[in-house]
Amino acid sequence: FSYRAMLLWSVWSVILLLTTVDAAEEEDVRAGCSTAVNDLVYIIDGSWSVGVSDFDTAKQWLINITSQFDISSHYTQVAVIQYSDTPRLEIPLGKHQGVAELIKAIRSISYLGGNTQTGRAIKFAVDHVFASSQRGNLVKNRIAVVVTDGKSQDDVVDASMEARAQSITVFAVGVGTEITTSELISIANKPSSTYVLYAEDYTTIDRIRDSMEQKLCEESVCPTRIPVASRDEKGFELMVGMNIQTKAKKIPGSLVSETAYALAASTDITENTREIFPEGLPPSYVFVSTLRLKGISSKLSFDLWRVLSKDKAIQAAVTLSGKDKTVTFTTTSTTEKEQKAVFKTGFQVGTLYDGKWHQIKVLVRHRQVTGFLDDQRIQELMLKPVEPIYINGETQVSKRRGTDITVPVEIQKLRLYCDPHQSERETACEIYSFFNVLQGDRGEPGLTGEPGLPGPKVRLGEQQSHGRFE
Structure with a gap:
């Protein structure tokens, strides 16, 4: 009887566990910067x-x-941690479980005074504060923010190297004119353009607040990097993540050096959002797509890219409409079901349906969104506050609005960069004539021709390219 009871109890426990897991998966789960799993340690001068x-x-x-x-x-x-001659732990990791309680504790910190032993403070953070975390491997990001207004009176190199060796991401914030740039670079992770910030003085430090917030969010929700030229950019290579390269037919791109993929009506580009954006979306990002619409009715409206909740509510989307000649960006809202930014551009967007290669770029910031077509700014529109996206739904590419029907398109690039400044670097050179760009005249997108020679231009991919312009 005892054995049978134990067996029944074990079976019941397994059923209960599976039921709990299934229920958890069915629940709506939002993810974003606010819900990131971080151990964040401030080391302040x-x-x-x-x-x-x-x-x-x-x-x-x-x-x-x-x-x-x-x-x-x-x-x-x-x-x-506040530091001067010695570091002093003002707030232990995880002591305060709520924003209001934490804010009250920060305000109550009293000023130390003393010399500047920055290296000692970083070592203290590594050996005693991060090491005290009770969450172990559950913590996805270990981040230190070092704020200093002058040169350290001890060595910062060894302590900073040890922090990075233990997978701690270190930001260095220099304030004022007495800071040493080389020291900040040695403290922070690489590249310094990402992990080192400067403020003229403490009265202007709030000017870099948005930048600091964005960088912390990027660290929290953008775990992958995209190889771009000689550097890596944090973001999501959606061509790979969405398995477009394995599901769609490979075709020549806008240049001989470029590869594109043709989506047929039978090609279903759908993936679980958890697999694509496991930590949600950052508050600011750049969506970029290079595509060609051949044989598609200009009256057709479709979502080039969209993120759906499990109930099919749009969390983020870029929608093209030839009939209305618009590009629409949809995102979440703290006050409504969703909010839309409609770029009404007339003929400019209508050219998307001319059968040539084009680049669409959508720059999303905290309170505004800007649309670009072939490097030309379309329009800038305001956004209301957004909330984290639901990640237990699906992410899709090239679907008719409100359906799962695939719209046949040709895609060469589909990326989402976490750094909004990438918008300035990500140009549409890949769709223009190499020689025309060198001459300062980009001419007609998707076409190329021999400079100085008569005769019609031909589409890239139909003749040998004379090089790649980036």
């Missing part, structure tokens, strides 16, 4: 050169940045 007033300003800066995160045992945990 409390030396004599800072002063009480500026120290209070630095504390408010921490509060402003921290407020974007969900502070809890499940998501972001925060610690604060």
Whole structure:
């Protein structure tokens, strides 16, 4: 009887566990910067050169940045170290489980005064604060933000190298004119353009708040990198992530050096959002697509890219409409089901349906979104506050609005960059004539011809390319 009871109990436990897992998967799950699982440690300068007033300003800066995160045992945990001659642990990691409680604790930190031992503070963070985390492997991101207004009086190199060796991402924030750039670079992760920030003084430090918030969010939700020229950019290579390269037919691209893929009506580009954006979307990003619409009715409207909840509600989408001659960006809203930014551009968007290669770029920022077509700015529109996306639905490419029917298109590029500044670097050179670009005249998108020679132009891919322009 005892054995049978134990067996029945074991079976019941397994059934209960599976039921719980299934129920959890059915629940709507939002993900974004606020829900990232971080151990975030601020290491702030409390030396004599800072002063009480500026120290209070630095504390408010921490509060402003921290407020974007969900502070809890499940998501972001925060610690604060103040340092001068010695480091002092002001707030232990995970002590405060809520934003209001954490803000109150930060405001109550008293100013130390003393010399500047930055290296000692970083070592203390590595050996004692990050090491004290109770969440172990559950923490996806370990981040340190070092704020200093002057040159350290001890060595920062060894401590910083040890931090990186333990997979701790280190940001260095230099304030004022007494900072040493080389020291900040040695403290921070590489590249320094991403992990080193500067403020003229503490009165202007809030000017880099948005930049700091964006970089922390990128670190939290953008785990992958896209090889671009000689550098890597944080983002999502959707051609690979969405398995377009294995599902669609390979075809010549806009240049001989480029490869594109043709989606047929039978090609279903659908993936679970958890697999594509496991931590959601950053608050700012750049969506880029190089595509060609051949034989498609200009009256057709379709979602080039969309993220759906499990109930098919749009979380993010870029929609093309030849009939209305519009590009529409859809995103979430804190006050409504969704919000739309409609770029009404008349003939400019109508050219998308001319059977040639074009590039669409959508730059999304906190409160505004800007549309571009072939490097030409279409329009800039305002956005209301958004909320994290649901990630337990599906992400799709080239679908008729409101259906799962695939619209046949040819796609050469489909990317989402986490750094909004990538918008300035990501140009549409790939769709223009190599020689025309060199001469300063881009001419007609998707066409190329021998400069100075008579005769009609031909489409790229129908003659040998004379090189690749990037």
